[in-house]
Amino acid sequence: MLLLVVKGNANLNRTGTVGKRQLRNFCPWLFVRLRQSLDLMKECVMVRWLIILLWVCTAARAQEAGQALAVEVGQAVRVAHERSLAADGVVAARELAAVNAQVAGVSLAKLNADIGDRVQAGQVLALFDTATLKQEVAQAQAQEARAQAALAQAKRNAARAGKLVQERAVSVSDSEQSASAQREAQAVLDGAVATRKLAQLRLGYAEVRAPVAGVVVSRPAQVGMTAGIGSPLFVLQVDGALEWQAQVSPEDGQRLKVGTPARVAVGTAEVGGRVRLFAPDADAQSRRVVVRVALDSHADLRANLLLRGRFLLGKEEVWTIPAAALVREDGHDFVVLVEADNRVRRQALTLGERLGDRVVVLDGLPQGARFVLRGGSFLQDGDVVRVVDGAPAAAGGG
Numbered sequence: 062m063l064l065l066v067v068k069g070n071a072n073l074n075r076t077g078t079v080g081k082r083q084l085r086n087f088c089p090w091l092f093v094r095l096r097q098s099l100d101l102m103k104e105c106v107m108v109r110w111l112i113i114l115l116w117v118c119t120a121a122r123a124q125e126a127g128q129a130l131a132v133e134v135g136q137a138v139r140v141a142h143e144r145s146l147a148a149d150g151v152v153a154a155r156e157l158a159a160v161n162a163q164v165a166g167v168s169l170a171k172l173n174a175d176i177g178d179r180v181q182a183g184q185v186l187a188l189f190d191t192a193t194l195k196q197e198v199a200q201a202q203a204q205e206a207r208a209q210a211a212l213a214q215a216k217r218n219a220a221r222a223g224k225l226v227q228e229r230a231v232s233v234s235d236s237e238q239s240a241s242a243q244r245e246a247q248a249v250l251d252g253a254v255a256t257r258k259l260a261q262l263r264l265g266y267a268e269v270r271a272p273v274a275g276v277v278v279s280r281p282a283q284v285g286m287t288a289g290i291g292s293p294l295f296v297l298q299v300d301g302a303l304e305w306q307a308q309v310s311p312e313d314g315q316r317l318k319v320g321t322p323a324r325v326a327v328g329t330a331e332v333g334g335r336v337r338l339f340a341p342d343a344d345a346q347s348r349r350v351v352v353r354v355a356l357d358s359h360a361d362l363r364a365n366l367l368l369r370g371r372f373l374l375g376k377e378e379v380w381t382i383p384a385a386a387l388v389r390e391d392g393h394d395f396v397v398l399v400e401a402d403n404r405v406r407r408q409a410l411t412l413g414e415r416l417g418d419r420v421v422v423l424d425g426l427p428q429g430a431r432f433v434l435r436g437g438s439f440l441q442d443g444d445v446v447r448v449v450d451g452a453p454a455a456a457g458g459g
Contacts, residue, residue: 129403129445129446129447130436130439130440130444130446130447131446131447131448131449132399132433132434132435132436132440132446132447132448132449133433133434133435133448133449133450134399134431134432134433134434134448135382135383135386135431135432135434136429136430136431136432137380137381137382137422137426137430138380138381138382138419139378139379139380139381140378140379140381140416140419141376141377141378142376142377142378142379142381142416142421143373143374143375143376144373144374144375144376144377145371145372145373145374145414146309146313146316146317146371146372146374147369147370147371147414148307148308148309148313148352148369148370148371148372149307149308149367149368149369149370150305150306150307150308150351150352150354150367150368150370151305151306151365151366151367151368152303152304152305152306152325152356152362152363152364152365152366152367152368153303153304153306153364153365154278154298154299154302154303154304154364155298155299155300155302155303155304155337155353155355156298156299156300156302157278157296157297157298157299158272158273158275158296158297158299159293159295159296159297160186160269160271160272160293160294160295160296160297161290161291161292161293161294162189162266162269162288162289162290162291162292162293162294163266163290164189164194164263164266164267164288164290165287165288165289165290166193166287167189167190167191167193167194167267167287168189168190168285168286168287169187169188169189169190169282169283169284169285169286169287169288169294170188170189170190170191170284171187171188171284172186172187172280172282172284173185173186173187173188174186174187174271174277174280174295175277175280176277176278176279176280177276177277178276178277179274179275179276179277179301180271180274180275180276180277180297181271181274182271182272182273182274183270183271184270184271185268185269185270186269186270186271186277186282186294186295187269187282187294187295188267188268188269189266189267189268189269189288190267191264191267194260194263194264194267195264197260197263197264198257198260198261198264200260201253201256201257201259201260201261202257204253204256204257205250205253205254205256205257207253208246208249208250208252208253208254209250209253211246211249211250212243212246212247212249212250214246215239215242215243215245215246215247216243216246218239218242218243219239219240219242219243221239269282269294269295271295271297272297273297273299273300274299274300275297275298275299275300275301276297276298276301277295277296277297277298278296278297278298278364279293279295279296280294280295280296281293281294281295282294282295298364301358302355302356303356303362303364304334304337304353304354304355304356305323305325305334305353305354305356305368305370306351306352306353306354307323307351307352307353307354307370307372308344308347308349308350308351308352309349309350309352310348310349310350311343311348311349311350314339314350314352316372316374317336317339317352317372318336319336319337319338319339320335320336321335321336321372321373321374322334322335322372322373323335323336323354323370323371323372323373324370324371324373325354325356325368325369325370326368326369326370327359327361327362327366327368328361330359330361332356332357332359332362333356333357334354334355334356334357335354335355336352336353336354336372337353337354337355338353339351339352339353340352340353352372354370379413379421379422380421380422380426381416381419381420381421381422382396382419382420382422382426382432383418383419383420383434384415384418384419384420385418385434385435386432386433386434386435386437387410387412387420387437388407388437388438393409394409394410394412395407395408395409395410395437396408396410396426396432396433396437397432397433397437397440398427398430398431398432398433399431399432399433399446399448402445403445403446403447403448404443404444404445404446405433405437405440405441405442405443405444405445405446406442406443407437407442408425408426408427408430408432409425410422410423410424410425410426411423411424411425431448433446
């Protein structure tokens with residue numbers, strides 16, 4: 062009966078047809094009982110919601126503990142490392158020798174060397190046509206012979222004139238003319254001899270010879286060309302010696318000196334070398350300094366190769382971490398640190414060079430810090446993790 066009255070009262074309150082004052086006037090004792098019942102119901106509802114709230118919080122905390130990500134942690138390891146400075150550069154001939162034409166007006170008849178050929182000093186690299194040059198030599202020799210004959214006649218005339226002067230058969234002036242003719246004939250002979258030697262020299266220049274031993278790196282010469290004196294025919298890489306022309310910043314250049322060892326990657330191999338000289342000034346546009354490294358011989362080395370290498374600066378101990386522990390975001394490198402309460406936070410690092418599967422830490426890693434070895438990118442600051450076996454024995458930080 063009471064329940065029906067309560068329901069009825071609720072309906073009346075929802076519809077607004079019966080007010081509290083009307084109910085109190087209609088049945089005072091029922092109004093009091095209803096008031097007491099409503100207060101009791103409110104208290105029960107509040108208790109029920111409090112119990113539900115406590116249960117939800119307890120369940121959420123239990124769920125959080127049960128779903129904490131299991132991670133392996135590690136610490137930085139200190140290792141002995143060969144300090145180095147990486148650089149890029151072009152392979153070039155250490156010293157070049159130009160082979161130029163020494164004869165003009167004749168065509169190139171034959172080539173005996175090409176790019177890549179190793180040649181010896183004095184080896185014939187090319188031949189110019191000699192027909193014209195031989196004819197010039199013959200003409201010069203004939204002219205020389207005529208001059209010799211003329212000189213011989215002039216000498217005889219001068220000698221005869223000298224005797225006649227003593228016998229007073231001719232005048233002194235006639236004798237002087239004979240002597241002058243002899244001197245003129247001698248000059249003509251000297252000119253003829255010089256012409257003959259020049260013609261022979263030109264004929265000798267028809268054979269283009271290597272001035273030094275080396276490797277042909279350029280060959281502008283073409284069969285049939287008519288070269289002028291000084292026209293380039295070949296360029297030789299002296300002794301086949303190559304150098305690596307590395308480019309470094311002026312600051313890095315100060316860390317190097319003549320004799321500093323270097324290693325250059327050639328395919329899967331490394332070729333050794335040593336710094337032999339520096340460019341006096343940085344390039345005006347690139348602001349880089351060229352460091353020339355004399356390279357050891359290697360079959361795969363070629364001029365004009367762009368190679369990467371490193372200068373060896375000596376050994377030092379450095380802190381390293383596994384490269385797999387790094388998280389890269391927005392161009393920055395992080396590790397995920399695990400605090401004492403097993404909550405994580407990201408820590409920015411300054412890194413050095415990579416050593417196999419590890420990387421050098423220059424700054425940013427606290428002393429003795431633990432960091433997540435794998436899967437750090439899935440964690441956010443404040444996440445709770447469950448640490449499992451995997452921490453190394455070594456400890457420390459960079």
